[in-house]
Amino acid sequence: MExxxxxxxxxxxxxxxxxxxxxxxxEDMLDALEARWSELExxxxxxxxxxxxxxxxxxxxxxxxxxxxxxxxxxxxNARTELPQYIDAIREAKRRYSDTESGTQSTLDGFKPGLTDx
Numbered sequence: 001m002e003x004x005x006x007x008x009x010x011x012x013x014x015x016x017x018x019x020x021x022x023x024x025x026x027e028d029m030l031d032a033l034e035a036r037w038s039e040l041e042x043x044x045x046x047x048x049x050x051x052x053x054x055x056x057x058x059x060x061x062x063x064x065x066x067x068x069x070x071x072x073x074x075x076x077x078n079a080r081t082e083l084p085q086y087i088d089a090i091r092e093a094k095r096r097y098s099d100t101e102s103g104t105q106s107t108l109d110g111f112k113p114g115l116t117d118x
Contacts, residue, residue: 013097
C-alpha cells in the first residue's frame with residue numbers, strides 16, 4: 001500500500017493526538033461497515049420484482065450499478081479492505097513523528113548555552 005510506504009519513508013508524520021483521533025474515526029467507519037455488511041451485500045442481489053421485461057431489466061440494472069467498478073457496493077468493499085491499511089499507515093506515521101520529535105529533542109539537549117558573565 002502506497003500510504004504505508006509513504007509513512008515508512010517519512011513522507012508524512014502525525015502527532016499522537018491527531019493520529020489517535022484519525023484512527024478512532026477510521027475504526028468507527030470500519031465497525032459500521034462490518035455491523036451492516038450482511039444488509040449491504042443485498043445490494044449485489046437482484047431485488048424481487050415482477051416478471052415483466054421492464055421489471056427484470058430494472059432488477060438487473062440495479063445489481064449492475066451497485067456492483068460495477070464505480071458502484072456503491074464495490075466502493076464499500078474497497079473501503080472495508082483499505083481502511084485497516086490506512087490505520088496501519090497512521091500508526092506508522094505516529095511512530096515517525098515520535099521518533100522525529102525524540103531525535104529533535106536529543107539534538108536540542110546537546111546544545112549548551114554559551115553564556116558568559118560580563
